[in-house]
Amino acid sequence: MKRGVMQRLKHRSRRRPLGATHGVAGRYNLGMIARIANDMAQYIGFGAADAENIRALRPYLLKHVSDIVERFYEALDAHPGARAVLEGPEQLNRLKQTLSQWIESLLSGDYDENYWSRRARIGQVHVEVQLPQHYMFCGMEVLWGEFQRITVAEGVPEAPAKLRSLHKLLTLEVGVMLETYKDNLSQKVRSLERSAVHEQLHRAEQLAQIGQLAASLAHEIKNPLAGISGAIQIMRDATPPDDPHQPILAEILRQVTRLDGTVKDLLIYARPKPPSFEQCRINELCERVVTMLLREPKLRRISFRSQLQADLPTIQADEAQIEQVLINLLLNAADASRENGVVRLTSSNTGGNVEIRVIDEGVGMDEQTVQRAFEPFFTLKSKGTGLGLPICQKIVEAHGGEISVRSEPGLGTTVVVRLPQEPRKDGLR
Ligand code: HEM
Known part of the structure; x- marks a missing residue:
């Protein structure tokens, strides 16, 4: 198991008592997630009749919840990648319990905005434990297989229509789970963008301050420098060409000219003149x-x-x-x-x-x-x-x-x- 994931899981399980809800509401765009569920429902024609069909399936399936949950975790355990996400037996027990509750509410027949908000919160737990996104499809496929098997074995009347309704619902569930991943990603991108903009502004402010400081310094240096340059030129002109001090004077002048160039650059940069076209x-x-x-x-x-x-x-x-x-x-x-x-x-x-x-x-x-x-x-x-x-x-x-x-x-x-x-x-x- 990846170390980061392991640490996150340990952290979570220490803090969160069994079955506790997450303090994530508000951090995620739950209203948006409910709207997406609604949008998908319209597209695939999931409505009151489907809810009714699912409610009718409920007594047949609930009898076998513990089998479904066992089968779900058998499949998970048989796959090294999925198994690696899990922390240990304590977490597994917790998961079995929460999955049973999940199945119960899946079959409740009541799919209002609150339902999808609760689903989004569950999806968020998967994002937090860094569950690879594609395992959502795998988990859902295992559940679907079990629901079908039991419906047929139980001889449920009008099984195809009822299963059709349940399949639509599972599609909405996957859609919402994926949306939580996307929402989380957008949050991260937004927060990265915010910190980049903040960084840029901070840098711009710093540069403006440095520029101002540099400009005042340059201004202070400019006039004395012109004075030094003039004085050295007078000394140079008054000194015989073969005097051993001539090279020293020439070097001072060179350095003064260089400094003058730097000061001019600073002033141009800090106080640029508008172009005259x-x-x-x-x-x-x-x-x-x-x-x-x-x-x-x-x-x-x-x-x-x-x-x-x-x-x-x-x-x-x-x-x-x-x-x-x-x-x-x-x-x-x-x-x-x-x-x-x-x-x-x-x-x-x-x-x-x-x-x-x-x-x-x-x-x-x-x-x-x-x-x-x-x-x-x-x-x-x-x-x-x-x-x-x-x-x-x-x-x-x-x-x-x-x-x-x-x-x-x-x-x-x-x-x-x-x-x-x-x-x-x-x-x-
Ligand atoms: C696709 C069907 C799945 C459903 C319906 C489902 C359902 C749930 C539920 C209801 C919770 C509890 C959320 C909460 O505490 O509020 C949960 C948490 C979790 N699930 Fe899933 N899950 C699914 C797939 C998976 C898969 C495939 C894995 C692993 C490969 C997985 C690993 C986990 C883990 C590690 C937690 C956090 C447990 C904890 O520390 O409390 N889930 N899941």
Whole structure:
């Protein structure tokens, strides 16, 4: 027996006295279950005449209840999978008793809403003990076999019609039992969804707070940093070129410039400017950005290849912001590339959108990393701020576009940016 099931059973049997009802009402959609029973009854034409037929069968079958119950548990015991659900003799005795009561109420002839609610609660016990759903059919089949056998042996008048009514009822019983499984599953899905939404909201709140904090910090740092940079430049200009302090001053300036970049990123991310839209030729922008990047000495080890579709429509966009997106994406691609790697930049017209792709053949990312790629401050680079892609996402979305990443570890990464020709009036997608 599975350990989890075993533990659940022990837990249940310790807490629940024999024949006690379950405190599950309200947790399950009992009204819905009664409606489903009613719906099935209408479909198969189960009504008052059937209830009457079943009531007529009652005295014949009740005489043999203990035989029926014994046969039911013999069949169950003979099957290793079904047997594994059971805990031990004490539980078995309890089950025999409750099954007898179940058969008695089955033959009562009174199938109102309360009846189906009670049935749903019983079904719920099976869900709780993790009884495999398909065993419901098996259990019901054994009961049906016994009901038929006894009806014939007892020589019940008009047996076929009575058995027909009983068979319909057993079908409703299985339907209700299955519905309890489904209801339970939907409850679980709903509760999972709720916790996922909660998690997302919590994360969004955290990020908003971090963003605010980062923005105020960045603001505080920006001005003193400009002062330091100016002072170092004055010192550098006043120092003879061959002075041994020159390399130190140059290094300080480099670091200050880097810090300045981080601060700018933080401010762009935390307080993005709304795009100011103008006519923009994406191909020209792409060419300009690539030419600019080619001048960067550290990018000389990379080959940039552009494949730009000739007849692209112009789009409404903020050129400076889209330029920033392209620079971020191309720099990311270059960083991920190996020595002498190739980074491809393509543009195309796809159903009214302009699509830009930045493709590298670098180290790539696994599924988990791809999922976190747009998370602010998430980075695997030693020198990154983790804001490059989130900034791109903010800009692209403010243009009413979409950005996505596909990656294969060891093979490379493709970032796809889709920009509409015209953003929606409200600036949203
Ligand atoms: C399909 C016909 C079945 C019927 C009519 C039926 C009926 C019942 C009833 C009336 C209860 C008691 C519910 C309560 O405590 O309120 C119950 C519980 C239970 N049933 Fe079934 N059952 C069926 C099939 C099965 C099968 C096939 C298995 C096992 C393979 C099984 C295992 C159990 C177990 C483990 C419990 C919980 C017992 C406890 O710990 O109290 N049942 N069932």
